[in-house]
Amino acid sequence: MPTSLKPLLGVLEGRRLDVPPIWLMRQAGRYLPEYRALRAEKGGFLALATDPEAAAEVTLQPIRRFGFDGAILFSDILMVPWALGQDLSFGVGEGPRLTPPLVDHALGALERAPERLEPVYATVARVARALPTETTFLGFAGSPWTVATYMVNGSGSKDQGETRAFAYRDEAAFAEIVGAILELTVEYLARQITAGVEAVQLFDSWAGSLSPEQFERWVIAPNAEIVTRLRERCPGVPIIGFPKGAGAKLAAYAAGVAPDAIGLDETVDPVWADGALPAGMPVQGNLDPLALLTGGETLDRGVDRVLAAFPERPHLFNLGHGIGQHTPIANVERLIARVRRDVRG
Numbered sequence: 646m647p648t649s650l651k652p653l654l655g656v657l658e659g660r661r662l663d664v665p666p667i668w669l670m671r672q673a674g675r676y677l678p679e680y681r682a683l684r685a686e687k688g689g690f691l692a693l694a695t696d697p698e699a700a701a702e703v704t705l706q707p708i709r710r711f712g713f714d715g716a717i718l719f720s721d722i723l724m725v726p727w728a729l730g731q732d733l734s735f736g737v738g739e740g741p742r743l744t745p746p747l748v749d750h751a752l753g754a755l756e757r758a759p760e761r762l763e764p765v766y767a768t769v770a771r772v773a774r775a776l777p778t779e780t781t782f783l784g785f786a787g788s789p790w791t792v793a794t795y796m797v798n799g800s801g802s803k804d805q806g807e808t809r810a811f812a813y814r815d816e817a818a819f820a821e822i823v824g825a826i827l828e829l830t831v832e833y834l835a836r837q838i839t840a841g842v843e844a845v846q847l848f849d850s851w852a853g854s855l856s857p858e859q860f861e862r863w864v865i866a867p868n869a870e871i872v873t874r875l876r877e878r879c880p881g882v883p884i885i886g887f888p889k890g891a892g893a894k895l896a897a898y899a900a901g902v903a904p905d906a907i908g909l910d911e912t913v914d915p916v917w918a919d920g921a922l923p924a925g926m927p928v929q930g931n932l933d934p935l936a937l938l939t940g941g942e943t944l945d946r947g948v949d950r951v952l953a954a955f956p957e958r959p960h961l962f963n964l965g966h967g968i969g970q971h972t973p974i975a976n977v978e979r980l981i982a983r984v985r986r987d988v989r990g
């Protein structure tokens with residue numbers, strides 16, 4: 646199908662549609678019984694993510710069930726630290742762990758293992774062959790700041806304090822970590838594109854914890870470099886930037902990074918964003934995942950508010966962050982029907 650007939654890709658290319666295309670961050674995951682079954686069979690998240698047949702199946706599950714306009718590659722932002730040589734594990738109920746944490750181990754002592762990314766490219770190729778022609782295929786990577794917070798701390802953290810302090814204390818060492826992530830991320834995204842994704846998203850999930858000056862240095866500058874270099878290697882492939890928690894710094898991000906589209910988290914007033922962002926820049930978002938969890942009129946009101954906020958701007962409907970694992974499937978169906986006003990669903 647010509648790209649112009651894929652609604653989601655069309656919006657990323659700057660076209661406005663009256664019924665916005667929809668996909669959900671973390672749409673492949675634990676709220677789906679078919680995901681839980683396959684994950685249990687494979688024995689864990691990493692086993693699932695490194696098995697191209699299984700990872701492709703998980704990528705396709707929400708497309709089959711809901712007919713979303715976009716499919717997002719099933720993988721994780723922490724595959725890059727894994728390929729940079731840290732050990733990666735996902736314990737049940739405790740989140741990811743990277744060892745050794747770089748807060749007290751040198752980056753240079755890690756043994757790089759780029760071959761760990763090969764199953765991801767194989768997954769992409771499989772999904773690209775199997776997707777319905779109207780569905781847009783999205784790849785992704787974590788942005789350097791967010792990935793660095795996991796690499797330095799060795800796990801998730803409440804306010805990324807360990808990494809923020811490290812970046813002040815030893816700026817040269819931190820710049821080296823960010824640089825290594827950046828290099829591999831450009832390669833990783835270019836390879837995803839070569840294998841078949843049609844657009845990519847840069848997740849900067851912890852962009853919100855930085856002061857304005859550090860935001861310029863560790864969020865805007867590296868994301869801008871990734872965008873520039875990826876456009877050189879893969880011209881015409883749209884890039885969605887998602888600096889979660891950036892708030893009023895979204896305008897500086899849009900100007901400095903110049904992504905093709907920008908993701909809004911649920912704390913951003915979409916009416917404000919419509920006024921503050923460059924005219925015509927497509928936006929993605931930004932229903933509160935907890936409104937989706939709650940359902941009913943709370944959900945309907947939230948959906949209508951987001952839909953009304955962008956009367957002229959190209960808009961992709963999404964949540965402000967990932968879908969929660971306890972979200973009822975009926976609420977997802979209700980969301981899609983309301984966004985599509987039952988005309989396409």
Ligand code: CP3
Pocket residue numbers: 669670671672673674675684690717718719720721722723735740741785801848850967
């Ligand atoms: O969106 C999708 O459906 C595609 C797959 C995807 C996953 N992780 C699968 C996953 C994507 C795009 C991500 C991105 C990701 N991973 C981010 C950025 C987005 C965000 O949520 O802010 C971050 C920070 C991570 C790191 C990560 N991975 C954490 C903190 C966790 C544990 C928390 C949790 O939700 O369990 C993961 C594990 C993970 N990644 C799961 C999934 C489906 C759950 C693993 C399981 O099945 O137990």
